[in-house]
Amino acid sequence: MKRHKKQILEPDQGQVDAQGADPGAGAEGPLADSEESPPPPAGGADGPLSEGLELVEPPDQAIERLEEEVGTLKDQLLRTAAEFDNFRKRTARERQDMRARAQADLALNVLEALDDLNRVVSMDLTEASTQDVVDGVEMVERKLLQHLEATGLQRVGAEGERFDPNDHEALGMVAAPSPDADGTVATVVQVGYRFGNTLLRPAKVLVHMTTADEEGDS
Numbered sequence: 001m002k003r004h005k006k007q008i009l010e011p012d013q014g015q016v017d018a019q020g021a022d023p024g025a026g027a028e029g030p031l032a033d034s035e036e037s038p039p040p041p042a043g044g045a046d047g048p049l050s051e052g053l054e055l056v057e058p059p060d061q062a063i064e065r066l067e068e069e070v071g072t073l074k075d076q077l078l079r080t081a082a083e084f085d086n087f088r089k090r091t092a093r094e095r096q097d098m099r100a101r102a103q104a105d106l107a108l109n110v111l112e113a114l115d116d117l118n119r120v121v122s123m124d125l126t127e128a129s130t131q132d133v134v135d136g137v138e139m140v141e142r143k144l145l146q147h148l149e150a151t152g153l154q155r156v157g158a159e160g161e162r163f164d165p166n167d168h169e170a171l172g173m174v175a176a177p178s179p180d181a182d183g184t185v186a187t188v189v190q191v192g193y194r195f196g197n198t199l200l201r202p203a204k205v206l207v208h209m210t211t212a213d214e215e216g217d218s
Contacts, residue, residue, distance in 0.1 A: 102151075109147035116140045156192035157203025161185050167192060169202040176208035184208045 057065075120136035145155075156167050163170065163183050174186045185205045192203030 106147070106151055109150075110144065113140050113144035113147065116143060152196050154194045156194050156199070157185065157188045157190075157205055159185050159188055163205070163207045167194075167199065167202055168207075169204045170207050171204050172206050173209040174206050176210045179210055181208045182210040 117137070117140045120133060120140060123133060123136065125133075145153075161184065163185055168185065169192075171189055176182045176184075176186075184207070185203075186208045187206040188203055189206065190204040193200040
């Protein structure tokens, strides 16, 4: 009796994969599962989104808060304007007081010179000589000029200096004694004064000028 050998056939790998696959997975398989949209938030329509909307300030409260802020800013603005106005008035008053004190100090110095001048005028002419009167007047002039120069006053104009139209006013011309003296001050008719950088009045002078004959001789 012949024994029949049993043929053991190994199943095809493709058939195993086809039979083991999930029938409902379709063609896309796990890729489709990974691309599914996320689940809706817990709580439905009344979840965290609705809770965030509840944090918005109500219109009435917002208007009330803004009106209070506007009122505060207006109050601060009014206070600042009042402080600036007080500062301006105080500064103007201090400046006026400083000017008044400077004028008072100058008047005090002038009064001292006037006292000296009064003593000169009160001299007994029967006992005082003409030279005594002249010396007294010159002393008053020096003292008064000294006080004025201490405040910043400067004399302008001196014989021999170069004529400067910014400081001098020419009243006439005189013949120059030499060519080198041409354009210099010959005589100071009236002294000028400058206070600081401000020219109070120019010096009135006569100016040396070289004549045509002198230019021809040179």
